[in-house]
Amino acid sequence: MNAFVAPTPASLRPPSQVMRLSRMGSMFPTRLSFLRSLMRRLAAEKVKVTRSVWEMSDDGFGRAVYSLDFGGHTYSLVAISTDLPPEMRTDRVIAEAWDSAYVLYDGVPDAAELDRITANAPRQEAGRFTERDLVLSRANKSVRLFAHVTERLKAGQQPDTDMIRSVGYLMRTTAVYGNGKFGIADRRLIADRPGLEGPFAAEMLTVWLIRNFTHDLAEHVGGAPLDDHLKRHLGVGNSTGLGMAPFLVTHPVLLNNWMLARETALARVRAIPVLELDQKARILELAKRATQHLAQWDVPDVDHQRRIEKLRADWAGVEASIELYLNQTYPLDALMASMSQRSEDVQELMVSLLIEPFGDLVDDLCETMGDTIGPLSSVIKDTDTLRVLLEQYFSWAMEIDFSAPAEHQQFWYVSEAKQEPRLGDRYLEPGSELESPLDIARRIVSLYKALPLQNQSVVEFSRDVSGHGLAIERAQLVMRYQYGEIQDNLVGVGCLPIDMLRCKLSFFGASKFDPKSDRWTRITLCQGAPLTSELDKGADDWWLPVFKA
Amino acid sequence: MNGYSFTEVEGVLTKAARGSGAGVAHAAKFAKAAALALASDEGADLVNAALADLPKGVIRDHAIWIQRDLADAGEGTVMFPNGDALWVGYIDTLPYKSVETPTGEIAVYMDVFAKPVRPPRVFISNENIAKWQALAAKTYVPETEQSRLGGAGAGLTDND
Numbered sequence: 001m002n003a004f005v006a007p008t009p010a011s012l013r014p015p016s017q018v019m020r021l022s023r024m025g026s027m028f029p030t031r032l033s034f035l036r037s038l039m040r041r042l043a044a045e046k047v048k049v050t051r052s053v054w055e056m057s058d059d060g061f062g063r064a065v066y067s068l069d070f071g072g073h074t075y076s077l078v079a080i081s082t083d084l085p086p087e088m089r090t091d092r093v094i095a096e097a098w099d100s101a102y103v104l105y106d107g108v109p110d111a112a113e114l115d116r117i118t119a120n121a122p123r124q125e126a127g128r129f130t131e132r133d134l135v136l137s138r139a140n141k142s143v144r145l146f147a148h149v150t151e152r153l154k155a156g157q158q159p160d161t162d163m164i165r166s167v168g169y170l171m172r173t174t175a176v177y178g179n180g181k182f183g184i185a186d187r188r189l190i191a192d193r194p195g196l197e198g199p200f201a202a203e204m205l206t207v208w209l210i211r212n213f214t215h216d217l218a219e220h221v222g223g224a225p226l227d228d229h230l231k232r233h234l235g236v237g238n239s240t241g242l243g244m245a246p247f248l249v250t251h252p253v254l255l256n257n258w259m260l261a262r263e264t265a266l267a268r269v270r271a272i273p274v275l276e277l278d279q280k281a282r283i284l285e286l287a288k289r290a291t292q293h294l295a296q297w298d299v300p301d302v303d304h305q306r307r308i309e310k311l312r313a314d315w316a317g318v319e320a321s322i323e324l325y326l327n328q329t330y331p332l333d334a335l336m337a338s339m340s341q342r343s344e345d346v347q348e349l350m351v352s353l354l355i356e357p358f359g360d361l362v363d364d365l366c367e368t369m370g371d372t373i374g375p376l377s378s379v380i381k382d383t384d385t386l387r388v389l390l391e392q393y394f395s396w397a398m399e400i401d402f403s404a405p406a407e408h409q410q411f412w413y414v415s416e417a418k419q420e421p422r423l424g425d426r427y428l429e430p431g432s433e434l435e436s437p438l439d440i441a442r443r444i445v446s447l448y449k450a451l452p453l454q455n456q457s458v459v460e461f462s463r464d465v466s467g468h469g470l471a472i473e474r475a476q477l478v479m480r481y482q483y484g485e486i487q488d489n490l491v492g493v494g495c496l497p498i499d500m501l502r503c504k505l506s507f508f509g510a511s512k513f514d515p516k517s518d519r520w521t522r523i524t525l526c527q528g529a530p531l532t533s534e535l536d537k538g539a540d541d542w543w544l545p546v547f548k549a
Numbered sequence: 550m551n552g553y554s555f556t557e558v559e560g561v562l563t564k565a566a567r568g569s570g571a572g573v574a575h576a577a578k579f580a581k582a583a584a585l586a587l588a589s590d591e592g593a594d595l596v597n598a599a600l601a602d603l604p605k606g607v608i609r610d611h612a613i614w615i616q617r618d619l620a621d622a623g624e625g626t627v628m629f630p631n632g633d634a635l636w637v638g639y640i641d642t643l644p645y646k647s648v649e650t651p652t653g654e655i656a657v658y659m660d661v662f663a664k665p666v667r668p669p670r671v672f673i674s675n676e677n678i679a680k681w682q683a684l685a686a687k688t689y690v691p692e693t694e695q696s697r698l699g700g701a702g703a704g705l706t707d708n709d
Contacts, residue, residue, distance in 0.1 A: 091707045094697070131554070131669050143708050180556025188555070188667035241701050373644045373662050379620045415696055416689035422700030424690075431690030437573040459617040466604075469574030469612075497702075519702025 011267040016396065018259060021488040025499025026344040027506040028352040031359060031543060032261055035509030037366040038204045039529055041195045043539035045070060049212065049532040053114070056081065060150075060221040063118055066209055067108050071194030075134070076105040077209035078117045081217060089140050091174040091239035093420040098124070100171060100213075104135035104206040106185065124175070125418060129183040135206040136184055139171040139214070142237060146170050146218060153222025164230050165296055165547045168512060168524045170214040172237025176203045191372065199254060199370050200508060204525075211236040211526045228531060233547045235527030238510065241520035242421040245500040246412065249438045252477055252484030253371045258507050259483035261369050265355045265362035270333040272358075280326045282357040286543065287319045290353060293544040299514045311345045318346060356543050377476035384455040386475060390448050393478040396487040397441035398448065408442060409493040411435040423497065423519060437470055439491045447471035511544060551678070552670035558584040561681050562596070568687030570604035579608045582638030587671050589634035597677070599635060600684065611639045619643075622659065629655045641666055 056062035101121035120127030179187040325335040510523035528545025566576035586592040646661040
């Protein structure tokens with residue numbers, strides 16, 4: 001394989017191109033995604049998962065504990081399955097009961113700790129947790145598939161492969177809480193542990209273990225084993241709503257680090273002068289896999305299905321032409337450049353594909369995707385300097401005409417109902433005076449307009465003119481974290497939160513995006529990922545999983 | 550007294566400060582500093598006094614003073630006076646190494662980055678947490694049927 005090729009800064013796609021909502025909403029998972037990097041770590045340690053507790057009724061209600069040693073620590077997933085009336089089954093934050101609840105526990109819980117978790121986990125936000133509890137989650141059944149699988153198993157048959165392919169999971173999580181929520185451990189307390197340093201590593205570990213539990217539960221209720229190739233395609237579903245979107249705005253350092261890692265990976269592979277034969281073959285194989293994956297990706301939403309179908313057609317043309325570029329010098333640069341007139345969906349799929357075969361060239365970037373220190377602000381001494389900086393880095397915001405009502409028609413807010421994040425119409429709904437501060441572009445423009453003609457220190461300006469603290473803070477960050485700002489108006493009528501959700505979920509490693517509106521989506525995690533019994537058999541070839549019946 | 554995670558306390562105090570009239574950036578800085586200050590005996594009183602003084606008082610002034618001194622220094626070492634637990638909390642949340650000097654000042658080394666300090670638990674009385682949650686609730690939008698049905702863009706049952 002090729003030696004490290006350092007990209008020049010000019011070879012990175014600029015933030016003005018990358019940090020737009022529509023492009024972020026076109027992203028696919030890559031080998032840098034958190035689930036992928038976690039699975040590589042688990043496989044490198046040949047982690048063994050053991051099931052020490054299985055107290056389950058015949059119809060699948062009870063509790064279980066799975067444990068594993070990882071990075072010098074022992075962790076356990078406590079899973080609790082309960083009988084949920086259909087009328088209570090909602091994936092929204094405002095739900096109060098779920099089919100199952102989970103805690104990732106630090107160590108192995110003794111009987112008292114297991115009872116404590118069993119009492120609290122099903123209550124989720126209403127429960128209380130301790131620093132031994134690292135992640136809190138819950139999941140609802142795919143009623144249709146879970147019933148089908150267990151009925152088939154009871155009848156001595158394997159489930160219908162078309163149903164496995166079309167649904168793809170037995171349960172879907174509706175929240176995976178980390179970092180101190182409801183009393184669980186702060187992220188900082190485990191951030192230095194081997195294997196858990198990466199963003200959302202503990203959460204991804206939880207999701208992978210939940211997937212294993214859902215397989216076990218279906219086999220228990222069905223009374224027979226599922227074929228491994230079916231289990232491998234049964235990931236964990238996830239319903240994600242607006243709560244995920246603000247994270248990208250309130251964590252500019254993390255957003256920068258994720259996007260910069262991805263763009264650096266792309267720049268590195270574009271800088272490869274010549275491809276080896278096996279590399280060419282691998283790229284063609286993956287392009288074909290992408291075609292098969294797209295063919296298996298169907299969603300009920302008419303508009304999104306149309307988009308997928310267009311991508312299928314466009315990608316078919318792209319796949320046929322890839323080979324033409326592979327014998328050139330700087331072949332991947334030429335191939336990527338040839339995408340410039342293609343849709344953002346095609347371009348971002350190509351980015352994901354090009355990174356995939358070059359683990360030895362890009363996998364080290366996973367270590368740069370966390371935020372160990374926190375925001376490092378640049379000092380801006382005076383308002384003239386601040387003005388120049390705003391003009392240089394926030395020209396995209398200046399181009400938005402905030403005198404037009406449509407440009408601030410939406411407002412983000414937190415409802416008093418279980419603090420569910422929501423989005424409202426400023427002109428039709430009450431509450432905009434309490435809006436959450438996600439209107440970065442508007443605040444930047446407001447700051448720019450408020451700057452005095454006479455130069456003064458930024459500190460004096462901050463003291464004299466209130467209300468611009470957040471905008472100044474973002475300006476102080478932008479030089480160091482140039483990929484940390486979404487370069488679009490997040491309160492304009494054209495803002496589609498689904499774009500932010502897809503960006504973040506692609507970094508988790510999600511596939512099969514299944515939008516239910518412009519504000520929430522279902523996805524699949526861990527589909528194609530190794531089973532707990534397969535970590536020693538090669539754990540890293542499940543990019544864009546394809547189901548082989 | 551009950552134990553809470555640092556993130557929980559930071560979250561409720563950010564909202565409590567905003568609900569009491571602090572700007573977004575000042576509220577966030579205050580909450581981090583306050584969550585550290587609560588480890589001291591005087592912490593809760595300092596936090597309550599700071600919240601009561603809004604929209605003026607230390608929640609605005611501490612952040613501005615520290616910003617001023619860091620800006621003046623540019624880089625290198627900045628000497629801050631010592632102070633109460635909340636003031637020290639503000640300094641300890643900076644991403645730089647800080648040490649107390651023999652003369653009692655606090656030296657902040659802007660060329661040495663430091664990971665944030667996070668106690669495993671923050672202990673708070675029921676009375677105080679209730680007070681701060683009530684202030685935080687001032688940032689929540691009251692429930693309406695329109696908000697419940699349309700605000701999240703999702704349905705109310707998922708039995709498929």
